[in-house]
Amino acid sequence: MNVAPALTFDRVTVRYERGTAPVLEDVTFSLAAGERAALVGLNGSGKTTLLMAAVGLVGHEGEIRVCGTPVGRRTAAEVREKVGFLFNVPEDQLLFPRVIEDAAFGVLRRGVERKEAYSRAAAALDGLGVGKLAEWPLHHLSHGQKQRVALAGALVTAPPLLLLDEPSASLDPPGKQALARLLGGLSTAMLIATHDLEFAARIGRRFIALDGGRVIYDGEDPGAIKRTWAMD
Protein backbone atom coordinates (compact mmCIF):
# COMPACT_ATOMS: atom_id res chain seq x y z
CA MET A 1 0.00 0.00 0.00
CA ASN A 2 1.22 3.48 -0.87
CA VAL A 3 1.38 5.67 2.24
CA ALA A 4 1.06 9.41 1.67
CA PRO A 5 4.00 11.50 2.89
CA ALA A 6 3.46 13.04 6.33
CA LEU A 7 4.15 16.53 4.96
CA THR A 8 4.79 17.98 1.53
CA PHE A 9 5.58 21.55 0.55
CA ASP A 10 5.37 22.23 -3.17
CA ARG A 11 6.63 25.66 -4.29
CA VAL A 12 5.22 27.34 -1.21
CA THR A 13 5.50 31.09 -0.77
CA VAL A 14 4.24 33.01 2.25
CA ARG A 15 3.77 36.76 2.53
CA TYR A 16 2.36 38.41 5.63
CA GLU A 17 1.03 41.30 3.56
CA ARG A 18 0.25 41.56 -0.12
CA GLY A 19 3.00 43.29 -2.05
CA THR A 20 5.66 42.81 0.63
CA ALA A 21 8.75 40.60 0.43
CA PRO A 22 7.99 36.92 1.03
CA VAL A 23 8.87 35.37 4.37
CA LEU A 24 9.02 31.95 2.69
CA GLU A 25 9.83 31.69 -1.00
CA ASP A 26 9.37 28.75 -3.33
CA VAL A 27 9.87 26.15 -0.60
CA THR A 28 9.70 22.54 -1.75
CA PHE A 29 10.40 19.41 0.29
CA SER A 30 8.67 16.26 1.45
CA LEU A 31 8.73 14.35 4.72
CA ALA A 32 7.87 10.64 4.50
CA ALA A 33 5.60 8.93 7.05
CA GLY A 34 7.62 8.26 10.20
CA GLU A 35 10.58 10.31 8.96
CA ARG A 36 12.36 12.77 11.26
CA ALA A 37 14.00 15.93 9.99
CA ALA A 38 15.41 19.07 11.52
CA LEU A 39 14.40 22.40 10.06
CA VAL A 40 17.44 24.54 10.76
CA GLY A 41 18.13 28.18 10.18
CA LEU A 42 19.24 31.31 11.91
CA ASN A 43 16.81 33.62 13.69
CA GLY A 44 14.35 35.14 11.23
CA SER A 45 15.01 32.56 8.51
CA GLY A 46 11.32 31.54 8.36
CA LYS A 47 11.23 28.35 10.45
CA THR A 48 8.25 29.31 12.61
CA THR A 49 6.36 30.69 9.61
CA LEU A 50 6.87 27.40 7.79
CA LEU A 51 5.45 25.42 10.70
CA MET A 52 2.50 27.81 11.04
CA ALA A 53 1.80 27.54 7.29
CA ALA A 54 1.81 23.75 7.56
CA VAL A 55 -1.26 23.87 9.83
CA GLY A 56 -3.00 26.74 8.08
CA LEU A 57 -2.27 29.40 10.69
CA VAL A 58 -0.82 31.66 7.99
CA GLY A 59 -1.96 31.80 4.37
CA HIS A 60 0.26 30.55 1.53
CA GLU A 61 0.67 30.25 -2.22
CA GLY A 62 1.64 26.86 -3.67
CA GLU A 63 0.55 23.56 -2.18
CA ILE A 64 1.00 22.09 1.28
CA ARG A 65 -0.29 18.62 2.13
CA VAL A 66 -0.44 16.90 5.52
CA CYS A 67 -0.82 13.11 5.21
CA GLY A 68 -2.30 13.68 1.77
CA THR A 69 -4.80 16.38 2.81
CA PRO A 70 -4.24 19.76 1.15
CA VAL A 71 -3.94 22.60 3.66
CA GLY A 72 -6.52 25.31 3.15
CA ARG A 73 -9.14 27.29 5.01
CA ARG A 74 -11.79 24.59 4.58
CA THR A 75 -9.53 21.70 5.50
CA ALA A 76 -7.71 23.40 8.39
CA ALA A 77 -9.62 21.50 11.10
CA GLU A 78 -9.04 18.15 9.38
CA VAL A 79 -5.33 18.91 8.95
CA ARG A 80 -4.92 19.96 12.59
CA GLU A 81 -6.40 16.66 13.75
CA LYS A 82 -3.37 14.98 12.17
CA VAL A 83 -0.75 17.22 13.69
CA GLY A 84 0.78 17.61 17.13
CA PHE A 85 2.24 21.10 17.43
CA LEU A 86 4.66 22.38 20.04
CA PHE A 87 4.78 26.15 20.03
CA ASN A 88 7.96 28.06 20.66
CA VAL A 89 6.76 29.39 24.04
CA PRO A 90 4.92 26.64 25.95
CA GLU A 91 2.91 29.17 28.02
CA ASP A 92 1.16 30.22 24.81
CA GLN A 93 -0.43 26.85 24.23
CA LEU A 94 -1.31 25.83 27.78
CA LEU A 95 -4.92 26.95 28.04
CA PHE A 96 -6.27 25.16 31.09
CA PRO A 97 -5.67 25.63 34.81
CA ARG A 98 -4.61 22.07 35.67
CA VAL A 99 -1.95 19.95 33.98
CA ILE A 100 -4.22 16.93 33.40
CA GLU A 101 -6.99 19.08 31.91
CA ASP A 102 -4.64 20.66 29.43
CA ALA A 103 -3.09 17.35 28.42
CA ALA A 104 -6.52 15.72 28.03
CA PHE A 105 -8.15 18.54 26.04
CA GLY A 106 -7.08 17.25 22.61
CA VAL A 107 -8.79 13.90 23.12
CA LEU A 108 -11.78 15.27 25.02
CA ARG A 109 -12.69 17.56 22.15
CA ARG A 110 -12.54 14.60 19.78
CA GLY A 111 -15.43 13.10 21.75
CA VAL A 112 -13.50 10.58 23.85
CA GLU A 113 -15.19 9.88 27.18
CA ARG A 114 -13.72 11.84 30.12
CA LYS A 115 -12.33 8.90 32.10
CA GLU A 116 -10.63 7.44 29.04
CA ALA A 117 -9.31 10.87 27.99
CA TYR A 118 -7.81 11.51 31.43
CA SER A 119 -6.27 8.06 31.46
CA ARG A 120 -4.63 8.68 28.05
CA ALA A 121 -3.43 12.10 29.20
CA ALA A 122 -1.97 10.59 32.38
CA ALA A 123 -0.14 7.99 30.28
CA ALA A 124 1.27 10.71 27.99
CA LEU A 125 2.41 12.73 31.02
CA ASP A 126 3.96 9.61 32.55
CA GLY A 127 5.80 8.89 29.32
CA LEU A 128 7.37 12.34 29.51
CA GLY A 129 8.32 12.01 33.17
CA VAL A 130 5.78 14.54 34.47
CA GLY A 131 3.02 12.12 35.51
CA LYS A 132 3.26 13.19 39.16
CA LEU A 133 2.39 16.76 38.18
CA ALA A 134 -1.01 15.79 36.74
CA GLU A 135 -3.05 17.61 39.39
CA TRP A 136 -0.77 20.64 39.65
CA PRO A 137 -1.88 24.10 38.57
CA LEU A 138 0.10 25.12 35.50
CA HIS A 139 1.48 28.32 36.97
CA HIS A 140 3.49 26.33 39.50
CA LEU A 141 5.53 24.54 36.82
CA SER A 142 9.03 25.40 35.61
CA HIS A 143 9.67 26.20 31.95
CA GLY A 144 10.97 22.69 31.25
CA GLN A 145 7.96 21.10 32.95
CA LYS A 146 5.58 23.32 30.99
CA GLN A 147 7.29 22.26 27.79
CA ARG A 148 6.78 18.60 28.66
CA VAL A 149 3.13 19.19 29.50
CA ALA A 150 2.66 21.00 26.18
CA LEU A 151 4.35 18.09 24.42
CA ALA A 152 2.09 15.63 26.25
CA GLY A 153 -0.90 17.61 24.96
CA ALA A 154 0.50 17.28 21.44
CA LEU A 155 1.28 13.56 21.75
CA VAL A 156 -1.91 12.46 23.50
CA THR A 157 -3.88 12.17 20.26
CA ALA A 158 -1.11 10.03 18.69
CA PRO A 159 -0.86 12.28 15.61
CA PRO A 160 0.98 11.00 12.51
CA LEU A 161 2.97 14.25 12.29
CA LEU A 162 4.68 16.34 14.97
CA LEU A 163 5.77 19.91 14.32
CA LEU A 164 8.05 21.21 17.04
CA ASP A 165 9.16 24.83 17.19
CA GLU A 166 12.47 25.24 19.02
CA PRO A 167 11.75 22.50 21.57
CA SER A 168 15.25 22.72 23.08
CA ALA A 169 15.21 26.48 23.62
CA SER A 170 15.64 27.46 27.29
CA LEU A 171 16.33 23.88 28.35
CA ASP A 172 19.45 23.05 30.36
CA PRO A 173 21.86 20.41 28.94
CA PRO A 174 20.34 17.44 30.84
CA GLY A 175 16.88 18.63 29.83
CA LYS A 176 17.95 18.81 26.18
CA GLN A 177 19.46 15.35 26.38
CA ALA A 178 16.31 13.88 27.92
CA LEU A 179 14.10 15.56 25.32
CA ALA A 180 16.30 14.34 22.45
CA ARG A 181 16.16 10.79 23.85
CA LEU A 182 12.42 11.01 24.17
CA LEU A 183 11.78 12.40 20.68
CA GLY A 184 14.26 9.93 19.20
CA GLY A 185 12.19 7.10 20.65
CA LEU A 186 8.95 8.16 18.93
CA SER A 187 7.88 6.54 15.68
CA THR A 188 5.80 9.46 14.41
CA ALA A 189 7.04 11.74 11.61
CA MET A 190 8.43 14.98 12.93
CA LEU A 191 9.83 18.25 11.73
CA ILE A 192 11.82 20.05 14.39
CA ALA A 193 12.59 23.74 13.92
CA THR A 194 15.82 24.57 15.69
CA HIS A 195 19.15 26.32 15.33
CA ASP A 196 20.77 23.83 17.69
CA LEU A 197 22.52 21.45 15.29
CA GLU A 198 23.80 19.13 18.03
CA PHE A 199 20.30 18.67 19.39
CA ALA A 200 18.93 18.09 15.88
CA ALA A 201 21.63 15.50 15.13
CA ARG A 202 20.60 13.47 18.19
CA ILE A 203 17.07 13.05 16.86
CA GLY A 204 17.38 12.56 13.11
CA ARG A 205 19.82 12.51 10.25
CA ARG A 206 18.10 14.81 7.80
CA PHE A 207 18.61 18.56 7.85
CA ILE A 208 16.54 21.06 5.88
CA ALA A 209 18.19 24.48 6.09
CA LEU A 210 16.37 27.75 5.54
CA ASP A 211 17.96 31.09 4.86
CA GLY A 212 15.99 34.21 4.03
CA GLY A 213 12.87 32.09 3.56
CA ARG A 214 14.45 29.73 0.98
CA VAL A 215 15.63 26.15 1.34
CA ILE A 216 19.39 26.31 0.90
CA TYR A 217 20.24 22.77 1.92
CA ASP A 218 18.42 19.45 2.23
CA GLY A 219 20.66 16.56 3.18
CA GLU A 220 22.45 14.68 5.92
CA ASP A 221 25.62 16.70 6.48
CA PRO A 222 25.42 19.17 9.36
CA GLY A 223 28.91 20.33 8.36
CA ALA A 224 27.48 21.84 5.17
CA ILE A 225 25.11 23.97 7.25
CA LYS A 226 27.87 25.05 9.60
CA ARG A 227 29.86 26.17 6.58
CA THR A 228 26.98 28.32 5.32
CA TRP A 229 26.76 29.85 8.79
CA ALA A 230 30.54 30.47 8.59
CA MET A 231 31.10 28.48 11.78
CA ASP A 232 33.92 26.35 10.35
Added chain:
Amino acid sequence: MWTSWHDIWGSGRGPAARLAPQSRILAGTIVFAACLTAPALSAPGVALIAATTAAWVAACGLPVRTARSFALLGLAMFLPYFLLLPLLVKGPSVTSPGTGWAGALAAPWDILLHGMAGVLVAGATISTLTGSDLRSGLLALPVPRVFTAILVQIIHQTSALLAETKRVAAAIAVRGASGSGRAALRALTSLPRVWLPRIVDRADRLAAAMEFRGYAEADLRVFGQRAVGAADAGVIALAVAVMALAAALRWRWL
Protein backbone atom coordinates in the same frame (compact mmCIF):
# COMPACT_ATOMS: atom_id res chain seq x y z
CA MET B 1 3.06 40.62 51.92
CA TRP B 2 0.76 40.48 48.89
CA THR B 3 -0.29 36.97 47.93
CA SER B 4 0.19 36.03 44.27
CA TRP B 5 -2.95 36.44 42.15
CA HIS B 6 -3.06 32.82 41.11
CA ASP B 7 -2.49 31.46 44.59
CA ILE B 8 -5.60 33.23 45.90
CA TRP B 9 -7.79 31.09 43.63
CA GLY B 10 -8.82 27.92 45.43
CA SER B 11 -7.00 28.85 48.66
CA GLY B 12 -10.22 28.94 50.74
CA ARG B 13 -10.77 25.90 52.94
CA GLY B 14 -14.13 26.73 54.52
CA PRO B 15 -17.44 24.84 54.21
CA ALA B 16 -18.55 27.06 51.30
CA ALA B 17 -15.59 25.76 49.29
CA ARG B 18 -17.17 22.30 49.37
CA LEU B 19 -20.36 23.39 47.58
CA ALA B 20 -20.84 22.85 43.83
CA PRO B 21 -18.87 25.53 41.91
CA GLN B 22 -22.05 27.09 40.45
CA SER B 23 -23.48 27.46 43.99
CA ARG B 24 -20.31 29.19 45.20
CA ILE B 25 -20.47 31.68 42.33
CA LEU B 26 -24.22 32.28 42.73
CA ALA B 27 -24.16 32.59 46.53
CA GLY B 28 -21.08 34.84 46.38
CA THR B 29 -22.78 37.10 43.83
CA ILE B 30 -25.96 37.37 45.93
CA VAL B 31 -24.00 38.10 49.13
CA PHE B 32 -22.00 40.72 47.21
CA ALA B 33 -25.22 42.35 45.98
CA ALA B 34 -26.71 42.25 49.50
CA CYS B 35 -23.66 44.02 50.97
CA LEU B 36 -23.91 46.75 48.33
CA THR B 37 -27.68 47.10 48.81
CA ALA B 38 -27.82 47.38 52.62
CA PRO B 39 -27.70 51.03 53.77
CA ALA B 40 -24.41 52.09 55.32
CA LEU B 41 -25.88 55.07 57.16
CA SER B 42 -28.16 53.21 59.56
CA ALA B 43 -27.13 51.00 62.48
CA PRO B 44 -29.07 47.90 61.29
CA GLY B 45 -27.60 48.34 57.79
CA VAL B 46 -24.04 48.59 59.12
CA ALA B 47 -24.62 45.55 61.32
CA LEU B 48 -25.99 43.54 58.39
CA ILE B 49 -23.08 44.47 56.10
CA ALA B 50 -20.48 43.69 58.77
CA ALA B 51 -22.09 40.42 59.87
CA THR B 52 -22.71 39.19 56.32
CA THR B 53 -19.17 39.99 55.21
CA ALA B 54 -17.63 38.33 58.26
CA ALA B 55 -19.87 35.27 57.91
CA TRP B 56 -19.09 34.83 54.18
CA VAL B 57 -15.35 35.30 54.70
CA ALA B 58 -15.46 32.68 57.47
CA ALA B 59 -17.64 30.29 55.44
CA CYS B 60 -15.23 30.52 52.51
CA GLY B 61 -12.22 29.96 54.79
CA LEU B 62 -10.29 32.87 53.26
CA PRO B 63 -6.73 32.58 54.65
CA VAL B 64 -5.93 35.32 57.18
CA ARG B 65 -2.93 36.54 55.17
CA THR B 66 -5.04 36.92 52.03
CA ALA B 67 -7.87 38.56 53.97
CA ARG B 68 -5.37 41.09 55.34
CA SER B 69 -4.09 41.76 51.81
CA PHE B 70 -7.65 42.34 50.54
CA ALA B 71 -8.41 44.60 53.52
CA LEU B 72 -5.30 46.69 52.79
CA LEU B 73 -6.27 46.87 49.13
CA GLY B 74 -9.75 48.07 50.12
CA LEU B 75 -8.35 50.69 52.49
CA ALA B 76 -5.93 51.92 49.81
CA MET B 77 -8.80 52.21 47.35
CA PHE B 78 -11.46 53.80 49.54
CA LEU B 79 -9.73 55.77 52.34
CA PRO B 80 -8.62 58.55 49.95
CA TYR B 81 -12.27 59.57 49.67
CA PHE B 82 -11.97 60.98 53.19
CA LEU B 83 -9.52 63.53 51.75
CA LEU B 84 -12.55 65.15 50.14
CA LEU B 85 -14.01 65.97 53.57
CA PRO B 86 -12.93 69.65 53.61
CA LEU B 87 -14.73 70.13 50.28
CA LEU B 88 -17.84 68.25 51.36
CA VAL B 89 -18.16 70.02 54.71
CA LYS B 90 -18.46 73.40 52.97
CA GLY B 91 -20.95 72.38 50.28
CA PRO B 92 -24.48 71.01 50.57
CA SER B 93 -24.58 67.28 51.30
CA VAL B 94 -26.32 65.30 48.59
CA THR B 95 -26.10 61.88 50.19
CA SER B 96 -27.54 62.45 53.62
CA PRO B 97 -29.80 64.86 55.36
CA GLY B 98 -27.06 65.78 57.84
CA THR B 99 -25.05 68.96 57.65
CA GLY B 100 -21.58 69.98 58.70
CA TRP B 101 -19.00 67.28 59.50
CA ALA B 102 -21.62 64.57 60.10
CA GLY B 103 -23.13 65.14 56.68
CA ALA B 104 -19.72 65.37 55.01
CA LEU B 105 -18.61 62.08 56.56
CA ALA B 106 -21.65 60.26 55.18
CA ALA B 107 -20.48 59.91 51.58
CA PRO B 108 -16.91 58.65 52.22
CA TRP B 109 -18.21 56.34 54.97
CA ASP B 110 -20.82 54.92 52.58
CA ILE B 111 -18.15 54.28 49.94
CA LEU B 112 -15.67 52.83 52.44
CA LEU B 113 -18.10 50.39 54.04
CA HIS B 114 -19.64 49.16 50.80
CA GLY B 115 -16.27 49.06 49.08
CA MET B 116 -14.53 47.11 51.85
CA ALA B 117 -17.41 44.64 52.04
CA GLY B 118 -17.39 44.23 48.25
CA VAL B 119 -13.64 43.61 48.11
CA LEU B 120 -13.70 41.08 50.96
CA VAL B 121 -16.77 39.20 49.70
CA ALA B 122 -15.37 39.05 46.15
CA GLY B 123 -11.98 37.93 47.48
CA ALA B 124 -13.57 35.27 49.67
CA THR B 125 -15.65 33.97 46.75
CA ILE B 126 -12.57 33.84 44.52
CA SER B 127 -10.75 31.88 47.22
CA THR B 128 -13.33 29.08 47.00
CA LEU B 129 -12.81 28.64 43.26
CA THR B 130 -9.95 27.12 41.31
CA GLY B 131 -9.69 27.97 37.62
CA SER B 132 -11.40 24.65 36.80
CA ASP B 133 -14.20 25.39 39.31
CA LEU B 134 -14.78 28.81 37.79
CA ARG B 135 -15.11 27.29 34.34
CA SER B 136 -17.47 24.48 35.34
CA GLY B 137 -19.47 26.80 37.60
CA LEU B 138 -20.02 29.43 34.93
CA LEU B 139 -20.91 26.74 32.38
CA ALA B 140 -23.62 25.45 34.73
CA LEU B 141 -25.13 28.93 35.08
CA PRO B 142 -27.04 30.76 32.35
CA VAL B 143 -23.95 32.68 31.22
CA PRO B 144 -23.03 32.93 27.51
CA ARG B 145 -20.43 30.25 26.63
CA VAL B 146 -18.19 32.71 24.83
CA PHE B 147 -18.12 34.96 27.93
CA THR B 148 -17.08 31.98 30.05
CA ALA B 149 -14.35 30.94 27.62
CA ILE B 150 -12.92 34.45 27.44
CA LEU B 151 -13.16 35.14 31.19
CA VAL B 152 -11.50 31.85 32.11
CA GLN B 153 -8.70 32.51 29.64
CA ILE B 154 -8.16 36.08 30.92
CA ILE B 155 -7.78 34.81 34.47
CA HIS B 156 -5.58 31.92 33.34
CA GLN B 157 -3.25 34.25 31.42
CA THR B 158 -3.06 36.94 34.10
CA SER B 159 -0.03 35.45 35.84
CA ALA B 160 1.91 35.42 32.57
CA LEU B 161 0.96 39.06 31.96
CA LEU B 162 1.95 40.04 35.51
CA ALA B 163 5.28 38.27 35.10
CA GLU B 164 5.80 40.05 31.76
CA THR B 165 5.01 43.40 33.41
CA LYS B 166 7.53 42.73 36.18
CA ARG B 167 10.21 41.86 33.60
CA VAL B 168 9.52 45.03 31.60
CA ALA B 169 9.62 47.16 34.76
CA ALA B 170 12.89 45.51 35.83
CA ALA B 171 14.41 46.09 32.38
CA ILE B 172 13.44 49.76 32.47
CA ALA B 173 14.93 50.10 35.96
CA VAL B 174 18.16 48.34 34.99
CA ARG B 175 18.57 50.62 31.99
CA GLY B 176 18.78 53.65 34.22
CA ALA B 177 15.23 54.83 34.66
CA SER B 178 15.08 53.87 38.32
CA GLY B 179 15.33 56.23 41.26
CA SER B 180 12.95 58.91 42.27
CA GLY B 181 11.41 62.09 40.97
CA ARG B 182 11.61 62.76 37.26
CA ALA B 183 13.43 59.49 36.44
CA ALA B 184 10.73 57.43 38.15
CA LEU B 185 8.02 59.38 36.38
CA ARG B 186 9.76 58.81 33.04
CA ALA B 187 9.95 55.07 33.79
CA LEU B 188 6.28 54.99 34.68
CA THR B 189 5.18 56.81 31.53
CA SER B 190 7.39 54.69 29.28
CA LEU B 191 6.04 51.41 30.72
CA PRO B 192 2.89 51.25 28.54
CA ARG B 193 4.89 51.93 25.37
CA VAL B 194 7.20 49.01 26.11
CA TRP B 195 4.54 46.81 27.64
CA LEU B 196 1.82 47.12 25.02
CA PRO B 197 3.73 45.73 21.99
CA ARG B 198 4.84 42.76 24.08
CA ILE B 199 1.34 42.03 25.25
CA VAL B 200 -0.04 42.38 21.73
CA ASP B 201 2.65 39.99 20.48
CA ARG B 202 1.79 37.51 23.20
CA ALA B 203 -1.93 37.83 22.46
CA ASP B 204 -1.14 37.08 18.81
CA ARG B 205 0.73 33.91 19.70
CA LEU B 206 -1.95 32.85 22.17
CA ALA B 207 -4.64 33.36 19.52
CA ALA B 208 -2.69 31.13 17.11
CA ALA B 209 -2.41 28.41 19.76
CA MET B 210 -6.11 28.69 20.63
CA GLU B 211 -7.04 28.41 16.97
CA PHE B 212 -4.78 25.42 16.44
CA ARG B 213 -6.11 23.60 19.52
CA GLY B 214 -9.73 24.38 18.64
CA TYR B 215 -10.35 26.15 21.96
CA ALA B 216 -13.08 28.47 20.65
CA GLU B 217 -15.15 25.69 19.08
CA ALA B 218 -14.76 23.22 21.93
CA ASP B 219 -17.62 22.63 24.33
CA LEU B 220 -15.87 23.10 27.65
CA ARG B 221 -18.53 21.01 29.39
CA VAL B 222 -16.45 18.00 28.32
CA PHE B 223 -14.52 18.52 31.56
CA GLY B 224 -17.61 17.59 33.55
CA GLN B 225 -19.85 19.36 36.07
CA ARG B 226 -21.00 18.79 39.64
CA ALA B 227 -24.63 18.33 40.59
CA VAL B 228 -26.28 20.64 43.13
CA GLY B 229 -27.27 19.12 46.51
CA ALA B 230 -29.34 20.12 49.53
CA ALA B 231 -26.45 22.06 51.13
CA ASP B 232 -26.13 24.14 47.96
CA ALA B 233 -29.84 24.95 47.99
CA GLY B 234 -29.66 25.87 51.70
CA VAL B 235 -26.73 28.28 51.24
CA ILE B 236 -28.35 29.95 48.23
CA ALA B 237 -31.65 30.30 50.15
CA LEU B 238 -29.76 31.90 53.06
CA ALA B 239 -28.02 34.30 50.67
CA VAL B 240 -31.37 35.24 49.12
CA ALA B 241 -32.79 35.88 52.61
CA VAL B 242 -29.90 38.20 53.42
CA MET B 243 -30.47 39.99 50.13
CA ALA B 244 -34.16 40.41 50.94
CA LEU B 245 -33.29 41.82 54.38
CA ALA B 246 -30.80 44.24 52.82
CA ALA B 247 -33.43 45.39 50.31
CA ALA B 248 -35.98 45.82 53.12
CA LEU B 249 -33.57 48.00 55.09
CA ARG B 250 -32.62 50.01 52.02
CA TRP B 251 -36.18 50.79 50.96
CA ARG B 252 -37.51 50.92 54.54
CA TRP B 253 -39.94 48.03 54.21
CA LEU B 254 -39.14 47.11 57.81
